[in-house]
Amino acid sequence: MSATGQRASERGAVPAGAGRRPAVSMRTAVAALLRKELLVELRTLESVPGMSLFALSTFVVFHFALNRNTVDGDLAAGILWVTLLFAALLGVNRLFVADAEDGGFEGFLLAPVERGALLLAKELALLIYLVVLELVAVPAFVLLLAPPFAHALPDLLLVLALGDIGVAVVGTLVAALAVRTRARDLLGPLLGLPLMVPIVIGGARASSPLFAATHAGSPAARWLATLALYDLIFGLIAYAVFDFLLED
Amino acid sequence: MYGKGLRALSFSTVVAVTGALTLVFFYAPLDEEQGFLQKIFYVHVPLAIIALCGFVLGALLAIAHLRTRDPRWDMRSYVVIHMSLIFALATLITGSIWAKGSWGHWWVWSEPTLVSFLIVFLLYATYQPLRFAIEDPERQARTASVFAITAGAFVPMNFIAVRLASAYLHPRVLGNTSNLPGPMALTFVVSLVAMGLLFATLCKYELTAKHTRSQLRALRRRLGALPDTPSPRRSAAPGQGVAGQRSIGARVAGGGAAP
Numbered sequence: 001m002s003a004t005g006q007r008a009s010e011r012g013a014v015p016a017g018a019g020r021r022p023a024v025s026m027r028t029a030v031a032a033l034l035r036k037e038l039l040v041e042l043r044t045l046e047s048v049p050g051m052s053l054f055a056l057s058t059f060v061v062f063h064f065a066l067n068r069n070t071v072d073g074d075l076a077a078g079i080l081w082v083t084l085l086f087a088a089l090l091g092v093n094r095l096f097v098a099d100a101e102d103g104g105f106e107g108f109l110l111a112p113v114e115r116g117a118l119l120l121a122k123e124l125a126l127l128i129y130l131v132v133l134e135l136v137a138v139p140a141f142v143l144l145l146a147p148p149f150a151h152a153l154p155d156l157l158l159v160l161a162l163g164d165i166g167v168a169v170v171g172t173l174v175a176a177l178a179v180r181t182r183a184r185d186l187l188g189p190l191l192g193l194p195l196m197v198p199i200v201i202g203g204a205r206a207s208s209p210l211f212a213a214t215h216a217g218s219p220a221a222r223w224l225a226t227l228a229l230y231d232l233i234f235g236l237i238a239y240a241v242f243d244f245l246l247e248d
Numbered sequence: 249m250y251g252k253g254l255r256a257l258s259f260s261t262v263v264a265v266t267g268a269l270t271l272v273f274f275y276a277p278l279d280e281e282q283g284f285l286q287k288i289f290y291v292h293v294p295l296a297i298i299a300l301c302g303f304v305l306g307a308l309l310a311i312a313h314l315r316t317r318d319p320r321w322d323m324r325s326y327v328v329i330h331m332s333l334i335f336a337l338a339t340l341i342t343g344s345i346w347a348k349g350s351w352g353h354w355w356v357w358s359e360p361t362l363v364s365f366l367i368v369f370l371l372y373a374t375y376q377p378l379r380f381a382i383e384d385p386e387r388q389a390r391t392a393s394v395f396a397i398t399a400g401a402f403v404p405m406n407f408i409a410v411r412l413a414s415a416y417l418h419p420r421v422l423g424n425t426s427n428l429p430g431p432m433a434l435t436f437v438v439s440l441v442a443m444g445l446l447f448a449t450l451c452k453y454e455l456t457a458k459h460t461r462s463q464l465r466a467l468r469r470r471l472g473a474l475p476d477t478p479s480p481r482r483s484a485a486p487g488q489g490v491a492g493q494r495s496i497g498a499r500v501a502g503g504g505a506a507p
Contacts (some may be wrong), residue, residue, distance in 0.1 A: 177378070177391055177394060177395055177398075180382065180387065180391075181378065181381035181391075182383070184381075186377075187374065187377060187378055187381060190377070191374050191378070191395070194367050194368075194370045194402075195398070195399075197367050198409035201409045201410065201412075201413045202409065222412060226408070226412060229405075230405060230409070233401060233405060234398075237397065237401050240397075241314075241394045241397050241398065244390050244393070245390065245391065245394055247390065
């Protein structure tokens with residue numbers, strides 16, 4: 001890690017000394033910012049443990065609310081996606097709080113890097129949080145509620161990956177929109193939930209045959225295509241509009 | 249400045265709406281299956297089309313605002329989205345009445361267009377709370393524009409996803425206007441034009457009212473009738489409150505320097 005940091009500072013120093021404008025390459029900036037995010041998360045443990053615990057509690061709540069010991073098909077897919085989405089919104093709400101409160105935005109704006117680097121780093125950080133969340137939540141889901149579905153695991157991983165990218169992209173944009181408002185804890189989920197409905201539609205429909213009691217079927221291509229299209233469109237939109245949220 | 253052409257626009261709207269209603273009730277034939285109930289189609293569908301076009305227009309105006317940084321574009325974007333939200337609510341209500349009439353339920357989940365509309369409505373319902381929660385007027389305008397662009401792009405995406413997700417149940421008259429017999433198609437087009445004019449007129453009225461109010465405040469401040477402190481009543485709308493006062497201050501200063 002320290003080697004990466006050293007290299008970053010070297011690369012940053014050389015063009016600045018030469019008097020050229022782009023002082024730090026996009027990739028270096030993203031790597032440095034992502035490293036900072038992960039370090040902060042590792043030291044404070046503010047987001048990921050909370051998200052994982054929330055997912056576990058939600059499974060328990062679903063067990064009692066539905067009065068079912070096992071679920072399958074549509075119901076299983078729905079419970080998994082709703083739980084992951086709500087747990088993700090917890091992480092979305094925390095994503096920019098430290099930057100807004102402790103001067104992170106100002107520090108970033110002083111650095112000679114592209115603004116998009118912050119967006120990319122935050123998206124990657126949220127994506128990593130989601131993957132860790134799912135490493136806890138999906139086995140717990142199998143243990144607590146779902147039928148065994150080891151044969152369908154590769155398909156499920158594909159659906160989850162496509163959904164995670166969408167949640168990370170839209171979640172980062174929503175977090176940036178909501179963070180400097182007075183009611184950010186309220187506005188984050190209010191903005192995020194309708195925007196993420198297509199992810200729920202695509203994700204739940206694609207994964208419901210994987211949880212079917214008859215162990216038949218694989219995700220329909222059109223749901224995977226919908227998810228991929230959504231990821232692509234919102235990835236581009238977020239990149240296009242993010243700069244304007246940082247100006248002051 | 250904003251009031252120009254308002255009278256002509258209002259007059260043509262009254263004529264168009266009256267004409268459309270006359271055609272709906274006295275010219276268009278009764279639908280074979282649905283009878284009189286089908287006439288709500290001439291209100292519901294134009295409302296829906298205008299509301300969706302308004303949301304997309306709001307996104308385009310927001311792009312203009314972000315490109316030029318001119319607060320007038322933000323004001324237009326705000327007014328268009330505000331009016332589209334009202335039209336969308338009217339669409340949901342008329343759609344719900346139609347659903348009750350033809351299928352016996354106030355809400356039908358298997359109707360993709362109605363469900364998409366609800367999601368879009370829920371998203372845009374956060375537009376005003378979002379503005380309201382940001383105090384700095386410039387940041388409020390920028391954040392609102394970013395939201396408007398994101399949501400404007402979300403509208404078609406959402407319609408695709410919801411339509412894929414549900415079986416098709418819509419009455420065929422709705423899906424494709426080319427299937428309509430001539431008199432029905434003519435009535436529909438006139439209704440659409442009337443609804444578009446109504447939308448434009450209402451937007452223009454709101455813009456004019458906001459502009460007039462800020463001018464009135466400027467005049468009062470010049471006369472010394474108003475204290476210089478911002479009014480305690482805050483609003484989600486741009487151009488009132490602090491933002492309006494700042495632009496008025498600039499105008500007064502400019503006026504003082506001119507002679």
